[in-house]
Amino acid sequence: RLNTMAHLVLTALARVGQGKPATVAALVRVLDGDPLPPVRQAAAQAIGRLGTEAAPAVDALVRALRDRDDDVVKAVVWALGRLGPAARSARPELEKLRARLDLRKAVDETLRQIG
16 A cells, blocks of 8 residues: 555656656655665666666666665666666666566666666
8 A cells, every 4th residue: 555655646746746856855865765675676766767867867876776675666667768878877786686586677778778
């Protein structure tokens, strides 16, 4: 329930705030600081939906690759792929995640997307 609500609220924020730098900053604050994994996961997904506009969030997404929650990490890997070449600085951390069999396919796809 919380995951669904967080997802809806953060997705709405991303849609309404599209094109506004403050939106990316707000989503990064949630990703960096919310204590609840489903909320951090929803923030990562919302950042990814913004695409290349969310390039300022790359550093926060890279930090979030070390999240203790697997669902958050998976959402972050997906989001980095959506940012495309703007996320190239994430390549070294993504390469480290290839060792995890549960993430390898998603990481490989993201690496292709970022070039």
